Amino acid sequence: MSVTVHIPTPLRQYVGQAETLKIEGKTVGDALHKLTSQYPDLKKHLYSEDGNLRSFINIYVNDEDVRYLERNKTPLKESDEIRIIPSIAGGSAAVAPHVELRPDEILRYSRHLIMPEVGMEGQLKLKAARVLTIGAGGLGSPLALYLTAAGVGKLGIVDFDVVDLTNLQRQILHSTETVGKPKLESARDRLKALNPDVQMELYDAKLTSENALEILKDYDIVADGTDNFPTRYLVNDACVLLGKPNVYGSIFRFEGQASVFGMPGAPCYRCLYPEPPPPGLVPSCAEGGVLGILPGIIGVIQATEVVKLILGKGEPLVGRLLLFDALRMSFRELKLRRDPKCPICSEHRTIHKLIDYNQFCGISPQPQEKLPSDWEIDPVELKDLLDKSERIFLLDVREPQEWQICRIPGAHLIPLGQLPANMNQLNSADNIVAYCRSGVRSGKAVDLLRKSGFQKIKNLKGGILGWADKVDPAVPKY
Amino acid sequence: MTALSIPAGLLDRIRSHGRDAYPLECCGLLLGRADANGKLVIDLRPMQNSREDTPERRYLIVPEDILEAEKEAREQGVDIVGVYHSHPDHPARPSEFDREHAVPWYSYIIVSVEKGRPQDLTSWVLREDRSAFDSEELHAV
Numbered sequence: 003m004s005v006t007v008h009i010p011t012p013l014r015q016y017v018g019q020a021e022t023l024k025i026e027g028k029t030v031g032d033a034l035h036k037l038t039s040q041y042p043d044l045k046k047h048l049y050s051e052d053g054n055l056r057s058f059i060n061i062y063v064n065d066e067d068v069r070y071l072e073r074n075k076t077p078l079k080e081s082d083e084i085r086i087i088p089s090i091a092g093g094s095a096a097v098a099p100h101v102e103l104r105p106d107e108i109l110r111y112s113r114h115l116i117m118p119e120v121g122m123e124g125q126l127k128l129k130a131a132r133v134l135t136i137g138a139g140g141l142g143s144p145l146a147l148y149l150t151a152a153g154v155g156k157l158g159i160v161d162f163d164v165v166d167l168t169n170l171q172r173q174i175l176h177s178t179e180t181v182g183k184p185k186l187e188s189a190r191d192r193l194k195a196l197n198p199d200v201q202m203e204l205y206d207a208k209l210t211s212e213n214a215l216e217i218l219k220d221y222d223i224v225a226d227g228t229d230n231f232p233t234r235y236l237v238n239d240a241c242v243l244l245g246k247p248n249v250y251g252s253i254f255r256f257e258g259q260a261s262v263f264g265m266p267g268a269p270c271y272r273c274l275y276p277e278p279p280p281p282g283l284v285p286s287c288a289e290g291g292v293l294g295i296l297p298g299i300i301g302v303i304q305a306t307e308v309v310k311l312i313l314g315k316g317e318p319l320v321g322r323l324l325l326f327d328a329l330r331m332s333f334r335e336l337k338l339r340r341d342p343k344c345p346i347c348s349e350h351r352t353i354h355k356l357i358d359y360n361q362f363c364g365i366s367p368q369p370q371e372k373l374p375s376d377w378e379i380d381p382v383e384l385k386d387l388l389d390k391s392e393r394i395f396l397l398d399v400r401e402p403q404e405w406q407i408c409r410i411p412g413a414h415l416i417p418l419g420q421l422p423a424n425m426n427q428l429n430s431a432d433n434i435v436a437y438c439r440s441g442v443r444s445g446k447a448v449d450l451l452r453k454s455g456f457q458k459i460k461n462l463k464g465g466i467l468g469w470a471d472k473v474d475p476a477v478p479k480y
Numbered sequence: 481m482t483a484l485s486i487p488a489g490l491l492d493r494i495r496s497h498g499r500d501a502y503p504l505e506c507c508g509l510l511l512g513r514a515d516a517n518g519k520l521v522i523d524l525r526p527m528q529n530s531r532e533d534t535p536e537r538r539y540l541i542v543p544e545d546i547l548e549a550e551k552e553a554r555e556q557g558v559d560i561v562g563v564y565h566s567h568p569d570h571p572a573r574p575s576e577f578d579r580e581h582a583v584p585w586y587s588y589i590i591v592s593v594e595k596g597r598p599q600d601l602t603s604w605v606l607r608e609d610r611s612a613f614d615s616e617e618l619h620a621v
Contacts, residue, residue, distance in 0.1 A: 010550070011514070011559045012585035046610065047584055058581050060543040067543065087546050090563050092578035092588070093505060093531075093538035094570035222533065245532025266530055266542050 005033055005082045013086065016043040025084075030061060031074030033084060048086070052119060057314055060087045067267065070321040070339060102126070107199065111153055124313045125153065131312040134158040134221040136209055136237055138185040140287065140297030141227030141251050141304065143175040148305040149225075150193045150200045154312070157193070158203040158221055161185045168480070172294035209233055211356035214240040223311055224264075225249040225304050229286055231278040232359035238263060238271035239356055242346045249307045251300040254284070256293050256328040258300035261338065262307050262319045264347075269321055273341035278363040293328055300326065373445055377452070379435055379460040381472040388412075395432040397459075399447045400439060400466075408477045410437065410469055418443045421450060430456045437462035437469070439480070483518035483617040484562070484587045484603050486510070490524055491620055495598035497526055498566030498591045505529055507539040509546075510562035510587060511553050519561045519587060520621075525549055538577070539565050562587030562603075569593070572600035574613040582606040587616055 007023045017023060025040075027033025038045040050056050061068045062085040068076045078084075103111070103125060114120040114128075131154045135145045138161040149157055163185050165176045173185075180188035186204040193202060205217055209228075218224055218240050226237045226248055234252070241248035241264035248264040250271060263270045303324065310316045323336040345352045387394060396413035398405060405415050416424050418438070428434060434456065436444040441464050448461040462469065470477040497506045507529050512521040527549070531540045546560075553560055563586055567575075572592040574582075582588065584606050591601040604613040 010583075011561065012583045015585060058583070062543070062547065065547070085547065087543040087550070088583040089543045089546065090507070090509075090541040090583065091531075091539065091581040092563075092565055092575070093534075094567035094575055243532075245530075266540070267544060 003028060003078045003080050003082070005078050005080075005084055007033065007037060007084045008086070010086055010088060012088070013044060013047060016047070017041045027078055029074065029078060030063060030068050030076040030084065033078060034061070034074075052315070054315070058089045058091055060089055061085070062087055070268070070337070072337070073317065103129070107153070110197075114152070119315045120313060124315070127312050127314070128153050128309070129155045131223070132156040132158070132221045133223050133225060133308055133312075134160070134218060135225045135227055136160050136233065137227035137229070138173075138175055138189045139163070139169065139227060139229065140172045140253065140292065141225075141301040142189075143173045144298050144301030145225050145227055145305050145308070146175060146189060146193055147196065148302060149308060150197045152305075152309055153197065154200060154308075156201040156203060156221075158205065158217070159186060159189055160205040160207065160209050160217060161189070162206055162208045168288075172292065172297050174298070209236060211236060211359065214356060215244065218244055218246060221246065223247050223249060223308050225251075225308055227251065227301065227304070231284075232363045232365060234271065235278065235362060236356065236359045239346050239353060242270050243356070247311055249304045249311070251297075251304040253287070253292055253296045253300050255290055256296065258296055258326045258328075260300055260303045260307070260319060260324045260326075261322060262311070265318070265320045267340070269338040269340045270344065270347040272346050273344045274323060274338055276341065276344075281364045296326075296328055299328070373448060373461055377448055377460055378463050380463050381469045384435055384462060384469075385473045393433065395428065395434045397428070397434055397436040397444075397447065398438070399436055399444050404439065404480070407480050408466060408470075410466060410474075410477075413437070418447055421447055425451070425454060428456065430458070432458065434459040435462055436460070437465050439465045440467050441465040482587075482605055483619055484521065484589075485518065485619040485621045486512075486521040488620040490521055491601060491618075493524055494564050494589060494591055495601065497524075497564075498568075498593040498598050499596060501529070501566060501568075502593045502596045503568045504535040505531075505537065505539040505566050505568060507541055507563065507565040509541075509549055509553075509560050510564060510589065511556075511558045512561045513558060514561055521561060522558055523556075524564070525553075536568055560586070562589065564589035564591065566590070566598075567592045569595065572602045574604050579606070579610070579613055582610070582613070584608070584610075588613070589618075 004024055004026055007025050009017050025033045025036050027036055048059050063076055064083055111125050114125050133149055133154050135142045138159050165180045165183055165185055165188050167181050175192050176188045186206055214236055224241050224246055228234050238248055246264055247262055249262050251260045307319050310318055321338050323338050325334045342348055343350055396410055398413040398415045399418040401417050436447045438444040444461050448459050451459045467479055470479050508524050508526040510521045511523040511525055527541045527545055529535050529539045530542045531538045567590055572590045588604045592599045603616040603618045605616045607614055
């Protein structure tokens with residue numbers, strides 16, 4: 003393919019003052035290689051010593067930045083136009099305070115220091131860097147551990163939760179001993195033991211529209227380890243408003259995603275997902291479960307991206323969405339485009355300050371569709387009725403794998419999803435009590451059956467968890 | 481040593497841009513022509529500092545803006561011949577960060593703005609091997 007390369011004025015001296023050159027090439031990388039072989043003086047201004055394009059050199063094909071196409075692999079068509087555009091940057095003095103490494107630090111980071119991509123320069127960048135992780139849970143654990151081990155200067159952690167036994171299957175920052183303690187305390191002790199030099203800033207709070215900008219402003223990079231949509235949109239918007247990179251990760255069962263949002267000119271989370279899913283459609287880890295290792299993989303990918311951004315090395319996961327599937331053990335990549343109508347990061351943005359994210363995600367402060375109180379039954383009341391040998395049909399609407407964990411004796415299993423097709427197994431003359439884990443799904447079942455003409459059905463308040471609390475402590479909670 | 485000729489009125493505009501942007505860094509492009517004797521600045525194009533994190537110590541002109549400025553300059557028959565920016569409360573000398581991010585051949589005008597008042601104004605060109613900046617003679621015309 004023969005393409006035209008436009009040479010910017012400052013680089014024309016290396017190509018015999020030509021404004022444009024005709025070059026043959028199948029891809030952008032191919033064309034640039036031919037260009038720099040033909041005009042070797044050009045090379046050191048386009049590429050740094052490690053062979054990567056200099057950070058301020060941008061390559062456009064027909065007015066599109068190749069970072070958002072396929073980079074070096076971007077295919078070229080006959081008569082495409084390539085433009086080399088420098089972004090212009092600079093500034094007074096060093097932004098970072100002067101830092102150097104002590105002899106024991108040199109030893110600690112020696113495996114970094116001997117790599118040309120890191121070296122002393124890179125390790126000092128890490129030491130000067132300030133990173134904020136939102137959440138000290140599944141994703142936050144590997145993030146905080148590896149960033150601390152890597153020697154970032156300052157690590158901020160936002161979390162308001164307490165360590166629970168159900169966390170330990172994946173949240174490797176915490177331990178059996180710290181169950182019941184605040185996650186921040188547990189994290190601090192573990193991270194201090196790993197690397198006492200890292201300055202730690204702990205925010206014992208839920209990230210909200212009121213405190214987000216104030217907390218985020220002191221950091222260079224934000225790593226999002228949240229598990230819910232309102233906070234994810236909040237982190238995205240706050241990062242876009244402050245111009246900070248947002249290293250994103252999310253997990254569900256056996257699958258995960260990662261990307262880097264919030265870079266200048268690059269897509270943000272809203273460009274990918276303009277609208278949140280309806281509440282309840284995407285289950286949380288507590289509802290849907292998650293492979294314990296999965297946040298490890300995704301969190302480590304996020305930590306890698308954070309370190310690359312700090313070092314300014316490699317190709318960050320910008321404009322790309324990485325999809326991981328643990329069952330297939332496969333990684334796929336989707337190209338992301340900036341949404342020209344994005345409400346927060348486009349020129350036509352409509353959001354200029356942080357909004358109410360619970361409302362945006364359709365989550366109202368009161369629980370939705372609360373059942374009338376006479377559609378509900380308390381576990382103790384149910385126990386009394388059963389003890390009096392009342393005829394009650396106990397309907398368990400959970401999934402079979404939950405049924406295997408525990409059940410109320412005498413119950414019948416019909417998972418919620420199969421209920422519409424299996425209503426004929428129920429008798430509308432029976433007194434029916436439906437239950438699930440905590441009472442949400444069985445509430446839907448009650449609603450569904452009442453609408454189908456069942457009048458004598460009630461929901462077990464608090465689900466089997468409530469049953470375990472109030473009636474039978476031998477029933478395990480999960 | 482190269483030389484940069486620039487009308488005194490444009491130098492004043494660079495100083496006032498630095499004063500107005502203080503305590504943030506201002507930045508802009510120098511538009512003009514170059515020949516064997518050096519460069520002549522004909523006009524300025526103030527640009528948006530796209531650094532939202534530390535605009536008091538850093539400036540960034542994103543490539544999209546440069547692309548647009550370059551197209552407009554071409555229509556007017558001029559070239560981008562350099563860049564100006566301010567150093568709020570810092571001397572008018574290029575920093576290590578300036579050097580790492582410098583483009584060859586461009587003239588880099590720096591104006592120091594001390595406590596909101598424009599002071600020294602200097603011009604610099606990146607050395608061919610990228611090792612340092614050399615000072616450039618400024619001719620007010």
